Amino acid sequence: MASYDVVVAGLGGFGSATAYHLAARGHRVLGLDPHPAGHAFGASHGESRIVRQAYFEGSAYVPLLRRGVELWERLVRDAGEPMLRETGGLFLGRPGTRIFEGSLASARDWDITHEVLDADEVSARFPAFRPPPGTAALYEPRAGVVPPERAVLAHLRLAAAAGAQLRHGQPMLGWEPRGGAVRVHTAAGSVDAGALVLATGRWAPDVLAGLGLPLRVEPRVMHWFAPSGGVAPYEPGRFPLWIWERDDGTAPYGVPALAGAAGGVKASVHRSAVRPAGSWTAQEVARLLGGLLPGLGAEHLRSVECAYTLTPDEHFVVGRHPRVPAVVLACGFSGHGFKFTPVLGEALADLATGAEPAYDLAMFAPGRFAA
Ligand SMILES: Cc1cc2nc3c(=O)[nH]c(=O)nc-3n(C[C@H](O)[C@H](O)[C@H](O)COP(=O)(O)OP(=O)(O)OC[C@H]3O[C@@H](n4cnc5c(N)ncnc54)[C@H](O)[C@@H]3O)c2cc1C
Structure with a gap:
């Protein structure tokens, strides 16, 4: 079974930037997305x-x-x-x-x-x-x-040039924890990874069903x-x-x-x-x-x-999964996220590889809605 340092599910605004930062640091990255690069079905299109x-x-x-x-x-x-x-x-x-x-x-x-x-x-x-x-x-x-489409395409191009494997037309179908790591399922088979970044935009409520995030x-x-x-x-x-x-x-x-x-x-x-x-x-x-x-x-x-x-407070959801630390969440960008794609891509790459992000991300904690 193939293995990667990080699988990035979702190659839109945030996933493309995360894949780029990870690959540029030399990590082995697999990116998955059901749609073509730079598509207009999500949230990262519309000229500006x-x-x-x-x-x-x-x-x-x-x-x-x-x-x-x-x-x-x-x-x-x-x-x-x-x-x-x-x-x-x-x-x-x-x-x-x-x-x-x-x-x-x-x-x-x-x-x-x-x-x-x-x-x-x-x-x-x-x-x-x-x-x-x-x-x-x-x-x-x-x-x-x-320009959102061109920014996504540029991040994807640079990620691929740095060695990331990007599979468009191939969604993540599911995942399960494996010790401190994660196994990710696709129609083409399963792969093991040290971490999984879930950056699935408007599809996050389905992908994260069961977590109770109020998206x-x-x-x-x-x-x-x-x-x-x-x-x-x-x-x-x-x-x-x-x-x-x-x-x-x-x-x-x-x-x-x-x-x-x-x-x-x-x-x-x-x-x-x-x-x-x-x-x-x-x-x-x-x-x-x-x-x-x-x-x-x-x-x-x-x-x-x-x-x-x-999200109810219109702040983002960026941080480790409350129960599975090898899974990192990036969603709930509440209509003001795109400008942050490069900087949060950098922080998501940190979170996925055990590095401490340079910024306090507490206001984006996925667990903050639990109370
Ligand atoms: C009309 C509009 C105007 C906006 N204006 C601004 C603005 O001026 N400034 C600003 O900063 N922000 C703005 N935003 C917000 C910003 O565009 C979004 O926060 C940002 O684009 C979200 O990126 P994303 O990566 O979360 O989602 P997306 O870019 O939509 O990416 C999600 C990706 O996940 C993929 N996916 C779905 N399911 C799966 C699966 N099972 N497996 C793998 N991949 C999957 C999708 O195909 C998609 O490619 C605006 C948003 C909209 C809608």
Whole structure:
């Protein structure tokens, strides 16, 4: 029976990065995934993912985000292709709302370069925006976007070049503990491994059934629009990425026109306080945006579905299996995980090989829901 140091089940955002870090350290890695590389059935597709340091989800993420930027830059060098594109980021809402105040608190805690703008200053700087009076905005000039499909493919390519065996079209069918190690089953037979990393995204609730993790899979729809008057005012340099918390708690977001006029301008709903966030149609999103970006939603170009895998506290699940330490869990990324794929790939490689991660991952402990 073949044996490996680590089997990685799931070769999407996190599994591809983990396989890369493991293989680059010289470990024998087998990667399994039922779908083709860079597919659009999970959570790592749709042209762009936001990368920022001012983190309203919690200041505790910032050390990881800082290392993350170093690793994104390393990926650019190693893969030899552009990846991280700085566009600046605006995080808007009334004073007192979480997205504005949380972004500001983490920027202050960690000395992240930022400016605070009022509604008129936002419009003067970025003419496509017309925030309602009383809106405040944190502007982070170094925020940007990464292309998720290309990042996954780059991690997979580098992992394979470093010796990882990657089997697409071959899911993990099951696993069992074997002493301090693990036996992994596939349709092509079983393999033994020192450790197993489970990075199966929206399929985690099935793969981890029996563990009692409170994971909830919710659809989200990304929409692309052709703005009235053309895309020029929405192109990088004149238009930052943005997240806007409305007074009703609904939070749409978007990014600049990254692919010129043909590509359009992307916008979606991250969180919705008034109805399921995945239920907003393109026309409804266009209307919703009218209060911030009146020209953006003029013509709907296309929509693509994706899925969030949410935990109750919206912090990730990253750590050893509560009962089987040779199995490492990476799931529940709650709609904000992609920017962490390189840095948590590095930490998952540590966990799978008995090394101590350089970061405190206690807030992601799989066992935290047990109580
Ligand atoms: C619309 C949308 C917008 C987002 N925007 C942002 C953003 O701006 N910034 C940000 O940081 N994050 C963002 N996120 C979140 C981020 O994209 C996800 O957290 C991240 O992509 C999750 O990666 P993953 O590896 O967990 O899942 P995936 O990339 O989906 O990978 C899971 C893999 O597991 C495989 N698999 C399933 N079952 C098995 C099995 N039995 N055996 C082996 N393999 C299996 C699947 O085929 C898949 O390839 C967004 C998410 C969505 C949906």
